[in-house]
Amino acid sequence: MNKSISPLFFGAFKLIRVKEKQAVVIERFGKFLKQLSPGLHILFPYIDSIAYVHSLKEEVYQISSQAAITRDNVEITFDAVLFLKVIDAQKASYGIGNPIEAMQQLAQTTMRSELGKIKLDDTFRGREELNHAIVTILNESSVSWGINCMRYEIKDITIPSTLRKAMERQAESERQKRAEILNTEGKKKAEINVAEGSRQSSILRAEGEAQAIQIKADANAESIRLLNKSLESEKSLQAVRLRIAEKYMEAYSSLGKNGNIMVIPSVPSEVGQMVNKAFSIFDDIDKIPNSS
Numbered sequence: 001m002n003k004s005i006s007p008l009f010f011g012a013f014k015l016i017r018v019k020e021k022q023a024v025v026i027e028r029f030g031k032f033l034k035q036l037s038p039g040l041h042i043l044f045p046y047i048d049s050i051a052y053v054h055s056l057k058e059e060v061y062q063i064s065s066q067a068a069i070t071r072d073n074v075e076i077t078f079d080a081v082l083f084l085k086v087i088d089a090q091k092a093s094y095g096i097g098n099p100i101e102a103m104q105q106l107a108q109t110t111m112r113s114e115l116g117k118i119k120l121d122d123t124f125r126g127r128e129e130l131n132h133a134i135v136t137i138l139n140e141s142s143v144s145w146g147i148n149c150m151r152y153e154i155k156d157i158t159i160p161s162t163l164r165k166a167m168e169r170q171a172e173s174e175r176q177k178r179a180e181i182l183n184t185e186g187k188k189k190a191e192i193n194v195a196e197g198s199r200q201s202s203i204l205r206a207e208g209e210a211q212a213i214q215i216k217a218d219a220n221a222e223s224i225r226l227l228n229k230s231l232e233s234e235k236s237l238q239a240v241r242l243r244i245a246e247k248y249m250e251a252y253s254s255l256g257k258n259g260n261i262m263v264i265p266s267v268p269s270e271v272g273q274m275v276n277k278a279f280s281i282f283d284d285i286d287k288i289p290n291s292s
Contacts, residue, residue, distance in 0.1 A: 005050055016041045016050070023089035025052040035089050052093040058085040058150055061100065066108055068115040070123060076115070077158040082107050083151040091146025099147045103138060107152060110137050120159070127154055 005016060005024065017040055018024050024036040028048050065079040084103055086092045092099050114133055115123060123130065131152050138149040 005053055009045065013042050014045050014048075016043055021056045023054045023056055023086065024050060025054070025089055025093045027051040032090065032094070052089065054086045054089045054092055056086055056089075058083055059100075061104060063104060063107055063111075066112070068112040070115055070120045071117060072119045074120045074159065074163065076120070076123070078111070078115075078154055079156055080107070080111065080152060080154045082149065083153075085148050085150050086146060087148045088146030091144060093146075095145040099142070099145045102145065103142060103147060103149065106138055106141055107134065107149075110134050111154075120163075123157060130154065 005018075009015075016024065016036060018036045018038045020038045022038060024041075026033045026036060026043065026048055028044075032051075033048065061082045061084060063080040063082055065077055067075055067077050069075050082104060084100065086099075096102050111134055114130055114137075118126065118130070131154060134152045135149050138152070142149070
């Protein structure tokens with residue numbers, strides 16, 4: 001972090017030009033005097049000296065690959081990047097010998113410590129929480145160093161090849177399991193839909209049949225009512241007798257048919273007897289209300 005600055009001598013003075021995002025620590029007789037801000041500054045030769053020059057920009061540092069053991073005793077290798085920024089040039093100069101190296105070493109030890117607290121699966125799922133925890137610990141430990149950890153990012157985590165293959169097999173098994181579950185759920189929903197459709201169809205069919213029976217019953221009741229009303233006159237009774245005789249003959253003819261064969265009575269007088277029988281049945285029915 002120390003960078004040399006070449007002063008310009010002007011008579012009995014020397015000029016110092018400090019750039020933007022740069023902090024220069026001045027000592028007088030070996031003791032801290034002040035911190036120069038960006039711009040031109042006049043110093044006394046021989047008694048004032050430039051002790052430290054710090055960059056106030058956010059700098060990126062590579063954390064070399066290192067090994068760690070997780071909570072479930074799995075050895076992994078990881079590497080990361082560290083983002084640091086000097087926030088107090090005086091503390092960064094006198095708080096510790098080399099603040100950058102100190103932060104790097106602290107980041108490595110903190111990372112190993114945090115990985116030892118969690119299982120292997122959590123290192124992949126909770127990487128963001130792990131990074132945040134490391135940043136918090138680094139900033140708490142470096143308060144007196146004048147440097148702040150802005151971010152810590154794990155670049156890559158390497159696990160043993162045997163364990164990687166086992167994890168791949170497990171992941172494949174989980175994918176197949178989920179596919180089977182989805183397939184079973186799909187079949188179940190399809191069967192439920194078919195059953196529901198069949199039930200609705202049965203209900204509609206039953207309702208239709210019930211309505212048909214009701215309509216037929218209403219029609220029969222209406223026909224009986226009209227027939228009863230029409231039988232009040234004598235002429236209507238005669239017409240009914242004739243109609244009954246016709247229906248009786250039609251029924252007898254239909255009973256006598258079998259395919260292409262027709263049964264004809266051997267004695268023609270039997271037709272007359274059948275008609276008289278139909279009339280007698282109607283007369284018996286007609287007498288029932290009169291007797292009551």
